[in-house]
Amino acid sequence: MRYYCTVEDGKRRLVAREGDDAYDLTAARPSVTAFDDLAHVADVASETVDEVAHRLVAEAASVPVPDETDAAMPLDVDEVWAAGVTYEISEQAREAESGMPEMYLDVYEADRPEIFFKATPSRVVGPDEAVGVRGDSKWDVPEPELGIVLHDGDIVGYTVGNDVSSRSIEGENPLYLPQAKVYDRACSLGPCVATPDAVGDPHDLEMTMTIDRDGERLYEEGTSTGEMVRTCEELVSYLTRHNTVPETTVLLTGTSLVPEEGFTLEAGDRVDIDIERVGRLSNPVTTV
Template identity: 60%
Template sequence: MRYFRVTRGDDERLVVSDGDDSYDLTSAPDGPSTVVELLAADETRQGLDEAAEAYLDDAEEIEFDDDDLVLPVEPPEVWASGVTYQISEEARQEESDKPDVYIDVYESERPEVFFKATPSRTVGPNESVGIRGDSDWDTPEPELAIVLYQGEIVGFTIGNDMSSRSIEGENPLYLPQAKVYDRCAALGPSVTSAGEVDDPHDLEMTMQIHRDGEVVYEGQTNTGEMVRTCEELSSYLTRHNVVPDLTVLMTGTALVPEGDFTLHEDDLVEIEIEDIGTLTNPVTTV
């Protein structure tokens, strides 16, 4: 099943959808209003869908549209992985004056895992993602994102790892400045439970970038192109590192606009991943 957070007046509701009908879990007696509340109430720790079953009989049906959506989870931390697809390795070699470091990561046992965002830097569906005012080469990075609870994978969402390629290209040590800034991460539109995804390494992913009503970039890939597994990436994140519940880990990108393409103010980025939905965000300068 898929889990959304939607607005109703001043309230935010946790909604579950089975594809045909949607139910407001918050409307049930003692119903949860967030994913972490839902999981915390499940003493069996069997997963999102099993936890939701306890509220479904008393939950009201609800209708909503894209304008009602907010962040499906509010992660205390967002982390990201790099160089997990061949095209990502090639793109980062292209932008860098020191390309060998990316070859080493792509072929090494240890993956690249880095801190990406705090809650204040993370936006949801239809909110603006940021490009830095001191950067002249900026791209979105569409990624399958893992949702972790007590160190285990409980669901998947879509992540947009906004990046300054010009800053990172100057020196790999500038990576935090290229990756971590206002509105640098977007998540949504839903969290699909881990049990609902047959194989996270076989999901179709597309991205379109719109400018002035025209599509200026369009690409498609499959998560099967990843050289790392979701379990491998999450195991390295949590190795000697206890992460808070509902931490999100992005798994790397395979859709990189060619050449010197850069985002502009007021562009619109649409990322779609099979079984999860479409994450849409306009672009602003920060």
């Protein structure tokens, strides 16, 4: 199943979608208003999220399939982390921007992946909310990524993520990475959470990104998560190794869609990221 949050009369509701059918799970259990609520119940019951949802569907009202651009943030995330240099093109791009290019090749080929902190809840936006580019940065790009949704360190679903980044700040010095990555509106997630059964093999998903400005298509490319040199399980293993993550954590898995050197995001642009069997995340851009 795929799980969306909608807002009705100012109140959030969790909607489960299976094929062309959708069900208001909050109507069946008023305390379940986001995906992490459902994941918590499933953990207590020692069941999968979909097994819990199927029981609630019998009591839930049928509703229209949510419009992904109108959906709210599907979960209350405690932390967002990210992996870097997991695709060859990402390694090449970060070599090109950096004064220390050899370090990125070393990470790409190393046993240990790059894992870094990305966002607190206040820095994350949902579908159709504006992602930010820093006012002190001259080169800013979106980074479309498959996001792994964790409950107490276990994989319970997948979402779409945009790891917006300042390539100019990181390129000045790798030690500036936190400033290039962590700032207001630096991350977007959504439009839903798809469970492992709905996604199937997370390493075989088509991913596309488009960037539009003033009605003109500036960028349109696609790739596959099959190009990733690390597995989701491996990345989660390193994130949780000697590190107790909060109950609801998202780990972004890296990008392989990199706009050409010289392109930079501007306020008013719109970024659309589509991942097969997960969904389409759309965000306008603003300066922060």
